[in-house]
Amino acid sequence: MLIFLNHLINGISLGSVYAIIALGYTMVYGIAKMLNFAHGDVIMVGAYICFFSVSSFNLPPAVGVVLAVLACTALGIVIERLAYKPLRQATSLAVLITAIGVSYFLQNGAQLLWTSNIKMFPSFFSASPIGLFGGELKITIAAIVTVAACVVIMLGLTWFTGRTRMGKAMRACSEDKAAAQLMGINVNATISMTFAIGSALAAIAGVLFCSVYPTLTPTTGSMPGIKAFTAAVFGGIGSIPGALLGGVLLGVIEIFASAYISTQMSNAIVFAVLIVVLLVRPSGLLGKQVREKV
Amino acid sequence: MKKIRLSKTNRINFATFGAVILAYAVFQFMSGTGMLSSTIRGQLVPICAYVTMALSLNLTVGVLGELSLGHAGFMSVGAFAGAVAAAALPIDSDPLRLAASMVIAALAAAAAGTLVGIPVLRLNGDYLAIVTLAFGQIIKSIMENLYIGIDARGLHFSFLENRIIFRDGGRMLLNGAMGVNGIAKISSFTAGFVLVMLVLAVIFNLVDSRAGRAIMALRDNRIAAESVGIPVTKYKLMAFVISAAMAGAAGALFALGQNTITANKFDFNTSILILVFVVLGGQGNMWGSILAATFLTVLPETRAMRGLADYRMLVYAVVLILVMLATNNPTIQDFINTRFRRKKKKGGAAK
Numbered sequence: 001m002l003i004f005l006n007h008l009i010n011g012i013s014l015g016s017v018y019a020i021i022a023l024g025y026t027m028v029y030g031i032a033k034m035l036n037f038a039h040g041d042v043i044m045v046g047a048y049i050c051f052f053s054v055s056s057f058n059l060p061p062a063v064g065v066v067l068a069v070l071a072c073t074a075l076g077i078v079i080e081r082l083a084y085k086p087l088r089q090a091t092s093l094a095v096l097i098t099a100i101g102v103s104y105f106l107q108n109g110a111q112l113l114w115t116s117n118i119k120m121f122p123s124f125f126s127a128s129p130i131g132l133f134g135g136e137l138k139i140t141i142a143a144i145v146t147v148a149a150c151v152v153i154m155l156g157l158t159w160f161t162g163r164t165r166m167g168k169a170m171r172a173c174s175e176d177k178a179a180a181q182l183m184g185i186n187v188n189a190t191i192s193m194t195f196a197i198g199s200a201l202a203a204i205a206g207v208l209f210c211s212v213y214p215t216l217t218p219t220t221g222s223m224p225g226i227k228a229f230t231a232a233v234f235g236g237i238g239s240i241p242g243a244l245l246g247g248v249l250l251g252v253i254e255i256f257a258s259a260y261i262s263t264q265m266s267n268a269i270v271f272a273v274l275i276v277v278l279l280v281r282p283s284g285l286l287g288k289q290v291r292e293k294v
Numbered sequence: 295m296k297k298i299r300l301s302k303t304n305r306i307n308f309a310t311f312g313a314v315i316l317a318y319a320v321f322q323f324m325s326g327t328g329m330l331s332s333t334i335r336g337q338l339v340p341i342c343a344y345v346t347m348a349l350s351l352n353l354t355v356g357v358l359g360e361l362s363l364g365h366a367g368f369m370s371v372g373a374f375a376g377a378v379a380a381a382a383l384p385i386d387s388d389p390l391r392l393a394a395s396m397v398i399a400a401l402a403a404a405a406a407g408t409l410v411g412i413p414v415l416r417l418n419g420d421y422l423a424i425v426t427l428a429f430g431q432i433i434k435s436i437m438e439n440l441y442i443g444i445d446a447r448g449l450h451f452s453f454l455e456n457r458i459i460f461r462d463g464g465r466m467l468l469n470g471a472m473g474v475n476g477i478a479k480i481s482s483f484t485a486g487f488v489l490v491m492l493v494l495a496v497i498f499n500l501v502d503s504r505a506g507r508a509i510m511a512l513r514d515n516r517i518a519a520e521s522v523g524i525p526v527t528k529y530k531l532m533a534f535v536i537s538a539a540m541a542g543a544a545g546a547l548f549a550l551g552q553n554t555i556t557a558n559k560f561d562f563n564t565s566i567l568i569l570v571f572v573v574l575g576g577q578g579n580m581w582g583s584i585l586a587a588t589f590l591t592v593l594p595e596t597r598a599m600r601g602l603a604d605y606r607m608l609v610y611a612v613v614l615i616l617v618m619l620a621t622n623n624p625t626i627q628d629f630i631n632t633r634f635r636r637k638k639k640k641g642g643a644a645k
Contacts, residue, residue, distance in 0.1 A: 083615055085394040090622035096423050097573060101614030104566055108607040152385045201628055222562070226431070229424055262437050267595045271428035278421060 002137050007259050008252060013143035014212065015251020016150035020205040021228030022235070022243035023157065030174040030238035031194045034092065037099040038079055039202055040225015041106035046072045046141060047210045048114055048201030051121055053275030061124040068203040074201025077192055084195075085188065103222070110218035118217050119209035142211045154244050155202060161240065166193060174238065216268060223267070227254070230274040236287025245285055307498045310581040312493065317588075318487040325483070333595050339551035341591045342486025343369075343544045347387045348395060348571035348583035350540035355569070356578030357501060359513030360415075361423040364430030365568050367543035369548065370560035371406045372399035376546025377474040377555060378394045378467045381574040382444050394491070403542020406407045406433070407535045415530040418516070420452055422534075430565055442468040447508035465618050473556030474549070481551035490548055490584075493540050500536065509533045563607065573617050 021043060031254045046068040053064040082104050087095050125141035161167035169190045172180040181187050209224055210216055227250060235246025255271055258266035277284065319337060324330045332643045347369060354362045376399035385391040406429075441452040445464025452458045456470065468474050490550025500506045508529045511519040520526055551556045571590060596607060602609075620626055 037423075059509065059558055083619070086619055087626070088624040089624055090618075091359075092420055093355070093359055093361055093577075094618050094622040096517070096619040100361075100363060100566070100569070102425075105608065105611035105615065112604065112608060189397065221432075226424065226428055227532050230428070233421075233424075255527055264435055264454065265364050268432040268435050271425075271432050274425065274428060275410075278417060278425070282417050282421075293531050 005137055007092075007255050008141055009137075009143055011252030011255035012248055013140075013146045013251070015210045015248035016146045017212070017232075017247075018179060018224065018228045018231045018242045018251050019150050019207050020153055020201050020208070021246025022247045022294070023231050024112055024201050024205075025232045026235075026237055026240065026243045027194050027234070028171075028198050031170060032084065032191055034095045035099060035229070036191045036195075036198070037105055037225070038098070038102040040221040040228070041103050041225075042072050042075060042079075042199050042202040042221070043206035043209065043224060044110060044216075044221030045106060046206035047121065047216055047220060048110065049203075050207045051119055051216055054122055054124075055119075059121075065204065065207050069200045070207075072199040072203035073196045076126070076195040076202075080192055081197040082192075085191075107218050107222070115216065116218055118215050118238040123214065123215035124211055126206075132294060137230065141265065142208075143263070143289060145240065146208045146212070149204060150247075153204070154240070156260075157197075157240055166190070220236060227270055230270060230277075232282055233274060234277050236284025239284070239286045239288075242284055242286035297474065299631040305500060306581070310494060310498075310584070311491070313581065314487070314490055314584065318483075322483065332591065336587060338483040338597060339481045339486050340548060341588055342483065342490055343548035343589050344568070344571065345487075345584050345587040346493050346547065347492050347541055347568045348568070348575065348587040349490070349497060349580060350537045350544065351568050352572045352575070352580060352583045353497055353500075353533060354539070355572050356576075357497075357513065358509055358537075359504070360530070360534070361420070361569075362372060362426040362534075362537070363423050363562075363565050364410075364428070364433070365541055366562070366564035367426070367430035367433040368400070368403040368406060368538045369545035369564070370433050370437060372403045372431075372542025372545025372558060373549035373555055373560065374440075374468060374474065374545075374557075375399045375402035375542065377477055378442055378449075380478065380480060380546075380550055381467050381474075382449060385414065388478075389482075389485065391481045391546035392485055392546075392550060394483075395550065396543045399546030400543040403545065404535050404539035406542075407538025411531045411534045411538075415534060416527040427562070427565075430560075430562060434557045434561060437468075437473075438471040440468055441470050446581065473554055473559075475554050477550060477553055477555065479553070481547050484524040485511040486547055488633045489543060493543075496536065496540070498610055500533075500574070505529060510563035534577075566607075566610065566614075567614060570613055573614055 021039065021061070024039050024042075025036065028034065049071045050061075050064040050068040053059045054061055059067070079102055083098050084095065087098055087137075115266050123142070125145060129138035130144075131138055131142040161171055169180065169185045170182065170193070172185055173187055173190045177187050180190075206221065210220070228247065231246035231250040232243050232277070234250055235242030235244070250270060250273065254266055254270050257269040261269060318358045321330070325335050325338065347365060351365045352364060354360055354365075376395040379398040380391055380395040383391055383394055410425060410429050414421045431567060439454050441456045441458055443450045443452075443458040443466045445462055449467075450458045450464075452462075458464075458466070501510070508519065508524045509532070511522075511524060512526060512529060516526065524616060545560070567590070568587075571587040572583055574590070575584070577584035593605065621632075
């Protein structure tokens with residue numbers, strides 16, 4: 001039972017990271033109607049920047065995180081401006097190919113800049129876990145921080161999209177871009193803002209992910225990226241609470257699959273979930289069925 | 295108008311066939327007279343395999359208008375199925391055994407394509423890209439954990455750990471992460487040439503058939519196509535499964551020209567490489583794919599390009615982005631049209 005609870009806690013903690021990444025996918029998909037493949041690689045860039053500012057420049061971890069967030073925000077805006085904005089009228093296939101190009105560019109750029117040698121990400125949180133039930137149930141500080149960060153981000157985003165002017169503009173754009181523009185909303189600025197927020201979240205997710213799985217390589221981001229997309233589809237793409245639900249469920253499924261079924265096959269099992277979701281309920285758990293207008 | 299365009303397509307098709315035959319004859323002559331370096335000679339079978347891969351992906355990307363990021367996964371299925379079949383089949387004649395292995399490989403990859411295609415292709419949106427990306431990863435982890443052996447009683451399968459117990463005379467065919475070792479090299483340049491010609495014939499005939507027109511109608515406007523009664527899933531699945539089968543055959547051709555194959559030979563990088571062939575050659579343009587695949591397979595092997603090996607992937611990424619920007623951005627398109635194609639009227643709405 002305690003082992004089960006331990007796995008559950010690990011799963012929720014991993015799932016919270018997926019949820020934060022999935023938010024970036026979901027927001028961009030909701031507004032720009034595009035699948036931003038480069039999102040996973042922005043995570044990797046964020047983790048590298050935090051890694052270098054802490055281990056090479058001896059900055060405190062908090063500064064490293066802030067630097068990573070700033071750099072990734074800038075990166076997200078630049079990617080959007082250079083690669084995606086010129087293709088706003090293009091077919092979705094062209095945008096997809098560009099996005100995969102950007103993703104591949106980031107991976108290989110990182111490989112040239114930082115080599116493919118594994119970097120061991122420093123752990124920011126004290127290694128000694130908190131023991132419950134007489135020390136038999138262990139909860140690491142990293143897990144608590146991850147879950148807390150996820151909850152704070154989720155509440156913040158819900159408030160942002162629901163209450164602020166910019167957030168309302170985002171929802172308007174995701175509903176109908178042309179109508180939003182007629183109402184005086186600057187659609188391009190709104191889309192840039194969405195990319196900025198998504199990439200900032202990706203930086204945080206990168207640091208949190210690497211605190212749990214400390215091996216950092218240029219391809220670190222791609223796996224959590226695909227899984228977070230799976231989580232976003234699972235929860236209902238375009239929906240913010242859906243990203244949370246999907247992320248946490250997927251994290252729990254992954255940890256249980258590797259604990260009780262097979263470690264090597266846990267990734268395959270996670271993707272099997274994606275296929276089952278697409279078969280049974282393509283709009284996801286919390287997504288709404290949108291009827292197509294012609 | 296229609297008739298003229300059709301005959302133009304036919305001209306291009308015949309020119310493509312002719313060019314492939316000519317290239318085969320030239321390469322065969324050069325390799326016979328020793329004019330080709332041994333590196334290039336060793337690349338002849340892989341070139342044919344990659345050309346087939348590019349044609350196959352072009353069917354998905356250019357004709358069907360969907361993105362597959364796991365095409366190397368289908369190649370992998372074909373490669374392992376083909377290698378195991380070639381080692382297990384009791385056929386003495388090498389060309390026959392190769393042909394049979396390639397058929398089995400194509401069937402295996404087609405089965406995988408159907409499995410991936412059925413849940414995804416009935417949906418609207420970019421799901422195929424992400425699911426095929428995931429498929430590529432799944433296939434890698436499955437192949438690294440699959441053990442196949444053979445003895446007098448037949449084939450034995452084992453998953454995750456090697457639990458195969460042989461009677462005397464048994465041997466391992468597929469050894470998990472170690473892959474398949476000691477493959478008898480039965481692929482030849484001629485076999486590759488035949489495969490390329492066959493794949494070209496299938497694609498050209500498909501595109502020119504009722505089914506092909508339905509598939510292209512779906513690509514150009516799904517809603518309009520659906521409203522005139524074209525069954526979406528059926529035709530999408532048809533194109534995708536044919537494409538997967540071709541990738542499988544290419545995988546078998548490739549594998550049977552190597553000593554050893556392992557699952558990580560067919561990773562995400564390979565899928566992207568094939569996508570670069572298609573994008574650079576032009577979506578829907580078959581001779582473009584053949585040219586791009588040939589050049590980009592040979593070019594990194596030449597001495598002048600060795601020094602740039604580190605930058606190769608980065609260049610591929612930039613190529614993907616720039617080609618998409620150049621062919622899809624209205625501003626750049628207008629610029630090109632006014633500068634270079636002043637006489638030509640812009641044909642057909644490009645959406």
